Amino acid sequence: MDPRFNVAEKRQLNGEEEEEEEDDENNMEAWERAYADERSWESLQEDESGLLRAIDSNALHHAQYRRRLRSLSTVSTATRIQKGLIRYLYVVIDFSRAASETDFKPSRMAVAAKHVEAFIREFFDQNPLSHIALITIRDGVAQCLTDLGGSPDSHIKALMGKLGCSGDSSLQNALDLVHGYLNQIPSYGHREVLILYSALSTCDPGDIMETIQKCKNSKIRCSVVGLSAEIYICRHLCQETGGTYTVAMDEAHMKELLLEHAPPPPAIAEFAVSNLIKMGFPQRAAEGVVSICSCHKEAKVGGGYTCPRCKARVCELPTECQICGLTLVSSPHLARSYHHLFPITPFNDVSPTLPNSHKLPRACFGCQQPLIQSGNKPGLRVACPNCNQHFCLDCDIYIHESLHNCPGCESQRNSKPVTGE
């Protein structure tokens, strides 16, 4: 045999061995990894007789949603807490070394950035009068990425342009920076910090307990969403400042946890002083008029709004006038927040085993989807306590999470629900 061929073959073999070694670093074969990634066993459940069955994910999802809804509504109706509608939120994203871990695919950093983007859009949809700023932690230093502002696109652009992680994480530096900024905002605003924390440690220049006390005294509500494991200092921070601390189990869970921060939190009355805020309602400028806008410093044709106080031109609402500082909004922005003040009551489950269940409505009042399961049995359904109309589970979620109107109550004149009661 040609000795050279042998060598080449050997090298090839070596190469294969190397590849195998790489696999061994993950301690798993490819076929094993498929199972580890998909976690297919989690979608199975044992029923009463011990048989394995696939989980009815639809019903499960709905049950989860109901639990969330109920917990929210009991809090708000029992104690009559007002909602903080004008929020100043600093989103702190930990881009330390720990954020490059790949337990979230492709990396914690990429997943965090993706969901922060979704969060920012949802936040402004629900809180049109609020402001967000972004802060990143890198190499033990907190950096302000964007200042407080009301435009989702500018934040997202800044965030996506500055991805990359290195160094240690420092909770104290981040809190000190946020504290410095949030101390300046007007007293009627609700001061909040939302931290996405990847690291399992914090490298601080001083005593972090002092910083936490400082935040508490300034009435800054700090919440943390952890990406790795629960750590004591985060729990302590959230407890002291009245925020919430949650740790994400997987990507979907993390998204859910982040979006939980989008609706306005119940406000503690002493935190924000009620006040009258001066606002302007600018009119849309006539089409075809050329003028220079004060936000981009560019000449623009048509569109735009004129500040009623200083007559400067701005491109979009809501914003703060660059020249005179007046808050500029339009009436739909105010209307967009009203549903937080008058939430609709949660619907009640209707048990399908009622004695005269055959008399129940056969279709969902909202979407006309048949509520009858195969075999002429009434299916899962919910009913509005005010108008007694029946709805399917999908409509239930849509009505409470997006529409904020009960179609049944709105389709009746006299039994209109007394909003907010």
Next chain:
Amino acid sequence: MASVPSKLYSDDVSLVVVLLDTNPFLWTATATATTFTFPEFLAHVLSFLNSIILLNQLNQVVVIATGLNSCDYIFDSSAPSKVEPFESARMPLLYSRVLRRLEDFLGSDERSERSNGAAAAAAPSSLLSGSLSLALCYIQRVFRSGALHPQPRILCLQGSPDGPEQYVAVMNAIFSAQRSMVPIDSCVIGAQHSAFLQQASYITGGVYLKPPMLDGLFQYLSTIFATDLHSRSFLQLPKPVGVDFRASCFCHKKTIDMGYICSVCLSIFCKHHKKCSTCGSVFGQANPEAAAAATDRKRKAPEV
């Protein structure tokens, strides 16, 4: 949903949800002022519905009646058709089905009015918020039905004046439509412009039109509102009118340029007050008791 070969769905297949204003006060008023009556109106609308279905075999039409005391589904072209009585064979199927259901609806609407007494007569506005909510629920169901579905849009044929008490509900529906990118077209057949529908069409990117000549309603409907969303970009449709987004204050109902907003309940005032008249918070000083009682009282919907 009728199951159709999925490849047939292209971007010009539409689902049109038509909200029909059946307010009897409106129709008696227009009948005395002009010669345009409800049967004539129906004749125009029915031919319009028929023409939408004829434009594309996959097009879908849903009709919801906006009554004075109730709202209900009148017609759904995707619903499986039952065996029709023999004598209705002279009329197209759509007409007879719409007319029969409409008659039922008007009857039950009238009955519920009688049981409600004179409450409704004081407020001659129809329940736009209810029918909009129903339409959006239906459209969500179409979205859920799969990746391939017709492009939905809502057409409001509204004539009644706006009901101020529906303001919050109508705005909620508009924002939900905007979020799911459903345009709300409006064709106002009443005497005055509708501020609600102007805002609805402006915010959701629909077309707002108040036809100057109701006798040619079918022509307006077929030239403007029959085109699918994809083809709209090629057409010269009525430009969005300038919508006045200024707010009116709660204290004097004046339209204002600049005002004061209560930070707790977002009520609008034209002057500085010491106390919020809607939620009772005292301004400028920390007073937790007053603020805690804040949301207790019901607030009137603002007129815009």
